[in-house]
Amino acid sequence: MLRLYYYVILLFLGLSNARRFPDWLVDKVNNASQIVYLTDSNELLITNGLISRRFSFKANSFSTIEYYSHEKKSSLLRGIGPEAIVKLNGITFNVGGFIINTHGAYLNRTALNEAKPTPYPRRFTYTHYEIKDPQVPFPYSPRRGAPKDIVWPPMGKRLDVHFVRETVLVTVHYEIYDGIPLLVKWVSISSTRPTEYKLDGVVVEFLRLNMQWASPTMEVNVYSPHQGSKGYGWLDLETDEIHSSSMDWSLENQKNTPGSFQPRVVVSYKSLDMNISLEKMSIFESFKVHELLVGSSDSERKGLARKRKVRLLAPHTQENPIFFHMTSFDSKAIRNVIDQMSEVGFEMLIYSFGSGFNLETSDLNVLKKIKADVSYANSKGIEIGGYDLIALSRHVGKDWMATPEEESACFASDWTNYLFNKIFNIISYTNMTMLETDGPYSGYSCNSLKHSHHVNERDSVFWQSFYQKELYTLLRKKGIYINQPDLYFYSGGSKTGMGYNEQQYSLPRWIDMSVSRQGMYDDLINFIPTQGWMFVPLEDYQGGGAAAAFEPLKAHAKEYEWALSQYLGAGVAACYRGTRLYDSPATKSIVQKWVRFYKKYRDILTSDTVQVRRGDMQSLDSLLHVNPFSKGIKGLAMVFNPTSERIQDELILPLYYTGIKDKVLVSLEGQEFRPYTLDWDFEIEVPIDLKPISVTWILIKDS
Incomplete structure (x- = not known):
């Protein structure tokens, strides 16, 4: 089953011959997002080749049973949880998910496949799903110097999963986009008798995570003699709600699984006592959770990933x-x-x-x-x-x-x-x-x-x-x-x-x-x-x-x-x-x-930046703009000498995120371009000779 599932993804990416997995930050990943019903296993798959999320219909429910980074060949999940949680009239209900008796430190997939899970006792009942295109909050066309090739709405797929209890409908929405390891999730709620219901709170995402995907602020196995291990921070979470959302990272101590002090994250409104009348709006829409599977602890890479997401969702x-x-x-x-x-x-x-x-x-x-x-x-x-x-x-x-x-x-x-x-x-x-x-x-x-x-x-x-x-x-x-x-x-x-x-x-x-x-x-x-x-x-x-x-x-x-x-x-x-x-x-x-x-x-000055040297006012400092998808200039470095002395130095420029693989052409202030060869770390050394209190710039393009 899993072998077939991963083979489908490899074919989807064109990697069946084990070529290097594409780096989406420097390579174009042109595969279209898909939502596929897997007939043999009675499961639903949402994927863009970089990430995938797989759902089971067991126990007459709808539950995430796999959340996977194909780039890292790593599953996020160590356990199963609800798709959402809703508190109505003071009573808490699970939406989706099911109960399964497995150890909480890891997800035993053999046990998961063989088990007969039971639904949550107080729950909304799954009814059906729909496949749509991504939704956007407003129309937009590029202007005021924005790139002319902006695509809005972004290319991708949207999955709406519907649940019902009495006269209340809850829909859990998932959006996935082409070329970026990002999934966006939110919840909407409505009722045919809205006067009867007060909404007190919503949990939009609930994930039991493996340690590498947990926040670096968390310590796992805190009772170990080594004072615990910190999460790697491979999953970057953000909401579009500025002031009333909460991301609660905690260690889950499950009494039936001794020794398991493992991370989970609950993304919800800060208050579970909001007292919002459903009568006031035809459909309540929650904030959106942005789930970016960066798969790295490197601050530069995480920052570039966040910036790519902003360009996609807030063009x-x-x-x-x-x-x-x-x-x-x-x-x-x-x-x-x-x-x-x-x-x-x-x-x-x-x-x-x-x-x-x-x-x-x-x-x-x-x-x-x-x-x-x-x-x-x-x-x-x-x-x-x-x-x-x-x-x-x-x-x-x-x-x-x-x-x-x-x-x-x-x-x-x-x-x-x-x-x-x-x-x-x-x-x-x-x-x-x-x-x-x-x-x-x-x-x-x-x-x-x-x-x-x-x-x-x-x-x-x-x-x-x-x-x-x-x-x-x-x-x-x-x-x-x-x-x-x-x-x-x-x-x-x-x-x-x-x-x-x-x-x-x-x-x-x-x-x-x-x-x-x-x-x-x-x-x-x-x-x-x-x-x-x-x-x-x-x-x-x-x-x-x-x-x-x-x-x-x-x-x-x-x-x-x-x-x-x-x-x-x-x-x-x-x-x-x-x-x-x-x-x-x-x-x-x-x-x-x-x-x-x-x-x-x-175009290049408004592209993303990577760090070269932070200013300490005692030597050169520099900032490098990069754009691996530019057909012309792929990098521009600003170099400052803020001191009262002339500085002659070799400036190391990290050029990996320009997308250039081997040979590079370099120009000082638009003068003649000269060839350089990238070293094993995609870096070059450029000689700099700057007068006191002076500025220069360096242009980078492919050879």
Whole structure:
């Protein structure tokens, strides 16, 4: 049985002659995802050749009996569990799964095949399954510099498995995608008599795991003389619920299996007392669990895997406009800086905090002024957006405040109705196409009994999260670019803060840029460059004074150029905050130089990064962009000498993730390409000779 199953997968991948298993991070894996009914064993298989999940219909149920990484030739499972758990009206029910008497330290497949499992006593009953295409929360077409070859919805397959109990229907959804070892899972619930049911909690995923797939924060066999072994972290889990989901990693001590202290993970809502009325929504949809079978403990590889997932499931985050934060609301000043932006190639203006812009204004004259400014900017090929503080630390009407928090607005009160109306009215009237929402909902509860969109404290976190995500999804459907200092990417958000805290932008310029480059380097392990913003305080910001501000620009031209090079060279947008981009022909030339560089190499600069050398301000530091699927430039390394001394050194560039196998061509700053041969570790050594406080870049392509 298993031999036939694995042979099917090998044929599926075209590996029956035992060729090297493809590395999906550097090789194109073009096999289509499939959902196959296995007649001989009465099982269902969902697979894309990289991973597979196999289900049994034994005990008149539906249960995962195998979860497998073909890349690692390793099963995730050491035991069987429910597909989901639902708590209704205070009573807990299992959904799918069955009970089998085997030792808990490992899964005895002979015993599993021969056993007669029993269903859970309090359960939903399996009825049928359906095969569909993947679903997406909003339409999307690439724009603002995003790759033109984005496929949305992503290619793959969706499996919907239906269960019923009395008048309640539970559907467990699974999605698998082509070319990535990723499975996404969620649960939906509905009832023909919704007034009779309160939903208290949902467990979306329950896995009994072998140690290598467990979180590295866990220690297994903790009573051993060696203080236990840590999980390898081969399974990377994330949810698209920012504030109310929980991933509970624990050791399962099963009384009937002595010596078995093995890992399990339960992914659920933080509260199992949510008290959500099914009457309020036709179908309750849970958050989604992203299950990425990386099969590695290496931080670089795990980071690249996460970044590939973001590009797949949140493709809008790849938009990368070069934007400017305008601190004046005066139309003359705005048009002056729009003219400058047009001259140097900037693409978006944001009415900054403190500029005098009020997103929530009802003043018709002000709205007309904004509309005219937007029209002028659009005529120059520039978009305009604006800033608003929407929830966190926002003092609004007393009836709309979260209690007992009292320092922030409740996002499930009538404040939400007010805010939605204001946002969509001003966008519609003025044609703004960007919104920066500071202080999005951050997870606090509210015990008010009078708010329109929640009943009490028990359901307040769920509904506040729901409406915050709904705002971003509605904005995304309208094509609005969204900055938000939180991780609402899968709901439609474009960008969040990267690699910094507010205080560092009050530091003296060189210290600020050094600290910022370190933080950005660290965050780029897990972020694609276009997911985050940095900050350049052209004017004084939070009291840093003349030592921190870049104005006057011509007096600080060297620092200004360094800032442009380190952010545009990383592919990361920065908030250049002030009232002008240049104040002399020299500073104009500096901005033009680096914007042209960015636009010329935009595709590779916004590709994923691998680490070369983290900055310690005592020697060279470097960051390498890689794209193994590019037909042109496959790598671009930025190299910095932040010291006061000339540095001559051999820089080791790790080129495995460029996808180049043997011979490579290397160019310094676009000059003549020279051949190199990769060593056994896919590395080359490039001679570097950099003057004090200077920057260079290296281009990499296949020979």
